[in-house]
Amino acid sequence: MNHYQLNITADDKQVVLERILQVARYRGFLINGINAQVNNADNIGIIKLFVSSERSIGLLVDQINKLIDIKSVTVDNKATQSTSA
Amino acid sequence: MASEQLTGAALLFKVLQQHQVKHVFGYPGGAIMPIYDALYDSDVEHFLCRHEQGAAFSAIGYARASEQVGVCFATSGPGATNLITGLADALADSIPVVAITGQVATAAMGSDAFQEIDVFGLSLACTKHSFQVTDVNDLEKVLHRAFAIALEGRQGPVLVDIPKDVQIALVDEKHGNYSQLKNKVKLPPANVGSALALMSKAKKPILYVGGGVGMAQAIDELRSFAKCTGIPSVSTLKGLGALDPQDANYMGMLGMHGTKASNLAVQACDLLIAVGARFDDRVTGKLNEFAPNAKVIHFDIDTAEIDKRRKADVAILGDLKVNLPSLEMPLSIEQWQETCQAMQRDFGWRYDHPGENIFAPAVLKELSDRVPENTCVTTDVGQHQMWTAQHMKFNDPTNFLTSGGMGTMGFGLPAAIGAQVSRPHDCIITVSGDGSIMMNVQELATIKRFQLPVKIVLIDNSKLGMVRQWQDLFFNGRLSETDLSDNPDFIMLAQAFDIKARQITKKHEVAEAIEEMLDHNGPYLLQVKIDAKDNVWPLVPPNTANDKMMENT
Structure with missing residues (x-):
């Protein structure tokens, strides 16, 4: 089982969290934790998503990136390495 | 303002x-x-x-x-x-x-x-x-x-x-300009050089065409690419119509109910060029044995499809209309072309069928040969769907509408209604089954209300045919809830909606009945009774490599 941390920025829409969680579950990733905040200055949501799966994280990154309200998705390699050790 | x-x-x-x-x-x-x-x-x-x-x-x-x-x-x-x-x-x-x-x-x-x-x-x-x-x-x-x-x-x-x-x-009303979407996913530049290098080296390439070609309105570009390169080609269910069905290098559908030639060629190829296709499980069979010796070039608009089920050696993301022409290059693959054409000759469809009972593949071939130009065919889901995909020819994906990914029974009749509304002067035919048609049979009332001249070809085996076939083949013949012999009288049912209807049961009635249906200036239901034991062949069993197909022996 590989553990990953994703750093996601998104438009501040209430439902964006639901969309991300639905995609993560459906695509075969266990959600281990989530940290979400909104930057009120520019209405951008900043989400840290902690997931684990046997599947390649690239599959989830691509699927989350397809969501309309998502601005960026990156894998935190440092966190990924430390959690999978 | x-x-x-x-x-x-x-x-x-x-x-x-x-x-x-x-x-x-x-x-x-x-x-x-x-x-x-x-x-x-x-x-x-x-x-x-x-x-x-x-x-x-x-x-x-x-x-x-x-x-x-x-x-x-x-x-x-x-x-x-x-x-x-x-x-x-x-x-x-x-x-x-x-x-x-x-x-x-x-x-x-x-x-x-x-x-x-x-x-x-x-x-x-x-x-x-x-x-x-x-x-x-x-x-x-x-x-x-x-x-x-x-x-x-x-x-x-x-x-x-x-x-x-x-x-x-x-x-x-604000009259704002809201239609512009931000292009948030930056696509990498197409790796044309690497793709051309793979094509140059390939001795046995295959062009694997999916529904994305029609969605991209890239039919001309695809056909030009196929003609220039001469690469033997296969199609997914949703890709049917994108390639010219008369092209000598076109081998038909691949996958679970694909042609034997298509599946054998894909399994033997050394380069697979996937165009707007997504390596669906019904296409690949056992994934890790699919095209086992092939490098892959994958064209798609959706980044998430790249490497999702099959690792691509070269991915070319973006608009097919732009990207396909950049790879046009004549190839010296005459021996491979001849091999593929020989397989088509050796493993072509046969329409001889013993007895007087109607053989559905022959009906659909006859229908295909007789329909007017630009006829649009919809289907439901099941045996009749696969027979239609196998035995009818389509010259454009907009002329074959079938529920591919979801496989939704009940699709065909209402989809035909939508098609008829959008193309009032074209012949619209739905090929359905006696299981599927009951899923949205209420839409006969829509046909009646708007006097839509939709033609319905009902392939009737009084069974939930595809499930019955699988029960026979893979569940020891234990037929469970697949008998539909108590279906309503479909002729009376159609007539209740002012739809002309006719039942045929023997081979010699087929040609004349199809002509009558096509000549009728209004909606028509042709009920075609077939043998309940007829199966769709070939069939690649689940989780099996595509070259290990079951055939009618």
Whole structure:
């Protein structure tokens, strides 16, 4: 089982969290934790998503990136390495 | 710039008009009544279906046959939930549909009000995107965005849920430019050099064509690429029509019910060029034994399809119309072409069939040979669907509409209605089965109401045929809930909707009955009785490599 941390920025829409969680579950990733905040200055949501799966994280990154309200998705390699050790 | 004030419902129709929407499919109800009231004053023509699922499938058929956005309406609660299967179907097959649902008033939302359901929540898994409009001032922007999202990139369904108070609230039309989407995914430059190098080295390349070609309107570019390179080609179910069926290098459909030549060629190839295809499990069979010796070049518009099921050696992302011509290059593969053509000759379809009973593949070949140009065929799901895909020829993907990804029984009849509305002067035929047709049989009333000249070819084996076939082959013949011998009298049923109908049971009746159906100036149901034990061949059993297909021996 590989553990990953994703750093996601998104438009501040209430439902964006639901969309991300639905995609993560459906695509075969266990959600281990989530940290979400909104930057009120520019209405951008900043989400840290902690997931684990046997599947390649690239599959989830691509699927989350397809969501309309998502601005960026990156894998935190440092966190990924430390959690999978 | 502010202009006249109008209700949210009236604004909806203004926006529909701006997107050249002339026809919508739907069913009224309590929470969408202001929209149906505004429809009364609108130029949009509404087709009353007899179930919201029928409305959704008609919108899909309309979209697929005409390459425009299909639009459907439903009320809240059960109306909205009845749309869900259609939206899922549109998502699986990447069809641009905008679904408008009424919702209970905002003040009542979340109170378990009458006919209230969280359709927005339901939509998350079965739409490309969805909106719930709680402020009428957002409505215009949201509706324009919905159309833009449905069409942008990989197409798909978008749902807009509009509470009743938003429908009746007054608002200024803003005339903003809302259709521009940000291109947030930066596509890497096409790696043309690497792809050309793979093509140059290949001795046994195969062109594997999917539904994305039609969606990209890249038929000409694909055919030009196929002609220039001379690469032998195969098609997915949804890709049928993209390649010229008369092309000597075209081998037909691949996969579970693909042609033997297609599957053997793909398994033997050393380069697989996937164009708008997604390595679906019905195509690949056992994935890790699919095209085991092939390098892969994968063309797609959707980044998420690259490496999803099969690692690509070279990915070429973006518009096929732009990218395909950049790889045109004559190849010296005459020996491989001859091998593929020999397989086509050796393993071609046979239509000889013992006895007097009707052989469905022969009926569909006969139908294919006789239909007028630009005929559009829809199907339901099951044996008749696979026989249609195998034995009819299509010259454009807009002429073959079938539920590919979702495999939804009940698709064919309402999809044919949508196709007929979008192409009133073309012949529209639905090939259905006696199981499938009952799934949305109420849409015969829609055909009657609008006098749509849809032709229905009902392949009737009094069975849930494909499930029966699998029970025979893989469940020790233990037939469970697949007997439909108590079906209604389909001739009487059709006649109850003023639809001319005829039953045939013997081979010698086929040609004349097809002619009668095609000559009839109105809707027609041709019930074709076949042997209940006829199977679809070949068949690649589940989780099996495609070269280990079962055949009729």
